[in-house]
Amino acid sequence: NAGVTQTPKFQVLKTGQSMTLQCAQDMNHNSMYWYRQDPGMGLRLIYYSASEGTTDKGEVPNGYNVSRLNKREFSLRLESAAPSQTSVYFCASTAELMNTEAFFGQGTRLTVV
Amino acid sequence: QQQVKQSPQSLIVQKGGIPIINCAYENTAFDYFPWYQQFPGKGPALLIAIRPDVSEKKEGRFTISFNKSAKQFSLHIMDSQPGDSATYFCAAGGVDGGGKLIFGQGTELSVKP
Numbered sequence: 503n504a505g506v507t508q509t510p511k512f513q514v515l516k517t518g519q520s521m522t523l524q525c526a527q528d529m530n531h532n533s534m535y536w537y538r539q540d541p542g543m544g545l546r547l548i549y550y551s552a553s554e555g556t557t558d559k560g561e562v563p564n565g566y567n568v569s570r571l572n573k574r575e576f577s578l579r580l581e582s583a584a585p586s587q588t589s590v591y592f593c594a595s596t597a598e599l600m601n602t603e604a605f606f607g608q609g610t611r612l613t614v615v
Numbered sequence: 616q617q618q619v620k621q622s623p624q625s626l627i628v629q630k631g632g633i634p635i636i637n638c639a640y641e642n643t644a645f646d647y648f649p650w651y652q653q654f655p656g657k658g659p660a661l662l663i664a665i666r667p668d669v670s671e672k673k674e675g676r677f678t679i680s681f682n683k684s685a686k687q688f689s690l691h692i693m694d695s696q697p698g699d700s701a702t703y704f705c706a707a708g709g710v711d712g713g714g715k716l717i718f719g720q721g722t723e724l725s726v727k728p
Contacts, residue, residue, distance in 0.1 A: 506658070535715075537718075542624065542720055542721075543720060544619075544621070544704060544718040544719050544720045544721050545659070545704065545706075545718040546718070547715055547716070547717075550715060560715065561717075592658050592659070594658075603649075603661045603664075604649075604651075604659075604661065604716065606658030606659050606660065607658050608656070608657060608658050609656075609657075609658055
């Protein structure tokens with residue numbers, strides 16, 4: 503079982519470039535999430551999708567967009583990358599909207615120069 | 616208020632010691648309090664979770680103590696081992712917050728042989 507798979511694992515962008523982080527889960531989970539992790543800040547929710555066809559903003563949505571492509575896949579797009587978006591990004595999924603075990607991917611380390 | 620405050624930021628103990636990590640929350644609507652463990656280069660993984668109807672939960676060497684009136688909860692690791700060296704995150708969630716999890720800032724634990 504792969505669980506939650508994120509691609510790419512590492513990425514370096516120049517300021518102003520765009521990119522899409524991909525996430526897929528094979529556990530038939532309804533809900534999916536994107537977090538960013540910064541030193542001393544814990545994990546902060548960027549966007550989430552309670553179910554296929556819905557997306558909502560989290561704590562820090564500015565500068566990001568998301569797409570719930572189908573039940574398995576949830577992508578995060580940076581339209582114009584900024585140095586402040588240098589972070590480690592984690593995708594997670596749960597069987598339903600939280601209050602149950604969240605399964606995390608391995609993370610994407612993004613550096614914006 | 617949606618914040619979860621976690622302390623200490625880092626902790627060093629000797630093998631066999633009992634590290635204690637503390638978290639405090641403000642939103643009384645929270646009803647789910649998980650702890651996640653993260654090893655370097657990996658995504659967080661659920662360690663243990665508690666709901667406010669009990670004051671303590673044990674799973675193996677890991678214990679959560681919960682004080683509803685003080686709005687605090689803590690993680691105790693009995694007979695700590697070098698393999699427990701990791702970053703630990705507390706979190707809180709509840710229906711009032713749309714079921715989303717709010718994470719603490721993280722504690723980097725090092726267990727010395």
